[in-house]
Amino acid sequence: MTDRQSTAGAGSIGEVIARLPDEPGVYRFRDASGRALYIGRAVRLRRRVRSYWGDLGDRRHLRRMVPQIVRVEAAVCASAHEASWLERLLLEESRPRWNRALGGAEVGLMIILDRGRARVQVVHETGLPPDDELIFGPFLGGTKVRLLASAIHRVHPMIYAREQLSGAERDLGRIRGVGVQDRDRMVASVIAVLERRPSAVAEFLAALELRRDTASRQHSYELAGQIHQELAAATWLLAPQRVAIGADGRTVDERDLYGWHDGVLVRFTLRSGRIRGWQIRDLGDRASRQRVAATPSQWRDFTESNARLAAALRHVAD
Known part of the structure; x- marks a missing residue:
C-alpha cells in the first residue's frame, strides 16, 4: 500500500x-x-x-x-456540529505545525435527563448515570448546550408535572397547562429530541419558532431574542452527528x-x-x-x- x-x-x-x-x-x-x-x-x-x-x-x-x-x-x-467534533478529535490525536489550538473553544458536555425529578441537567462528560437518569451527548459548545436545556424546559416544562409541588409551582403549571398527567408524555418527547429522532426534532424546532414569533408579535423583543438564541443552538446541536458517540x-x-x-x-x-x-x-x-x-x-x-x-x-x- x-x-x-x-x-x-x-x-x-x-x-x-x-x-x-x-x-x-x-x-x-x-x-x-x-x-x-x-x-x-x-x-x-x-x-x-x-x-x-x-x-x-x-x-x-x-x-x-x-x-x-x-x-x-x-x-x-x-452537519456543522459533526464537522466541529471531527476537527477536534483529529487535532486531539495529532496537531499539525500550523494549528495553534485544538480547534474551536467549544467544550464537550452531556445532558442528563433525571426522570425522577423530571428535569434536564448539563454536566461534563461522565460515566454511567444513576438508574433513574439517562445521559445524552456529547454535545459541543457550553453556551449552546445550556441554551438547548433552556429550550427543552420552555417547550416541555416537565418540572411542573411532578407530584410534589409548592403552591407557586402548581400555579405556574396551571398557567402552562401542565399537570402530573403530562409527565410521561413530556419525558418521552424529551428523550426523542435528545436522541435526534428527525420527526421529534422537527416538531421541537417548530414549537420554538412559534414561541419566538408569538413573542415578537406581542412586542416582547427581549424574550423573542432569547428564544431565537435557543432555536439557533438547538438547530446546531440536534443536527446529525456520528463521529463522537458513546455517551453512556x-x-x-x-x-x-x-x-x-x-x-x-x-x-x-x-x-x-x-x-x-x-x-x-x-x-x-x-x-x-x-x-x-x-x-x-x-x-x-x-x-x-x-x-x-x-x-x-x-x-x-x-
Whole structure:
C-alpha cells in the first residue's frame, strides 16, 4: 500500500477546490513530503478552502503556510456540529505545525435527563448515570448546550408535572397547562429530541419558532431574542452527528472503518465511539474489498461518500 504524494501548482489546486462540496466538513492541507500542515473545519468546504488563496483577514499567520500546500484533502460531514467534533478529535490525536489550538473553544458536555425529578441537567462528560437518569451527548459548545436545556424546559416544562409541588409551582403549571398527567408524555418527547429522532426534532424546532414569533408579535423583543438564541443552538446541536458517540460510557468499539472508490481507500479509526484517525491511500479494488465489507452498515454512507470525495480530489491533484 502506498500513499502517493505529488506537487500541485496553483492551477491544480484551483481544480481541487472546484470539486469540493459546499457542505460542512473538515479539510487537511499537506506539503510536498506528505506532512500534514493544517486541519480545519468549515460550514461550507469549498468557500472556506478557497479563502486561503485570498484575503486571510485575521489568519495572517497562515500566509507562510499557503505556498507549501500541494494537496488538499477533505471529509464531508452531516452537519456543522459533526464537522466541529471531527476537527477536534483529529487535532486531539495529532496537531499539525500550523494549528495553534485544538480547534474551536467549544467544550464537550452531556445532558442528563433525571426522570425522577423530571428535569434536564448539563454536566461534563461522565460515566454511567444513576438508574433513574439517562445521559445524552456529547454535545459541543457550553453556551449552546445550556441554551438547548433552556429550550427543552420552555417547550416541555416537565418540572411542573411532578407530584410534589409548592403552591407557586402548581400555579405556574396551571398557567402552562401542565399537570402530573403530562409527565410521561413530556419525558418521552424529551428523550426523542435528545436522541435526534428527525420527526421529534422537527416538531421541537417548530414549537420554538412559534414561541419566538408569538413573542415578537406581542412586542416582547427581549424574550423573542432569547428564544431565537435557543432555536439557533438547538438547530446546531440536534443536527446529525456520528463521529463522537458513546455517551453512556459503555461504548468500547475499536475498529477501522473503510470506504473505497476508483483506486482510493479512506480509513477512519474508531476508538470508544470517537473517530480518532483519518487516512487516505491508493489501493486496488481487490485489496480493498475485504476491508470495506467489514465496515458496519451504519457507517457505510459516511465512509463511501468520503471515499468518492477523496478520489475526486486525488485524481485532479495527480
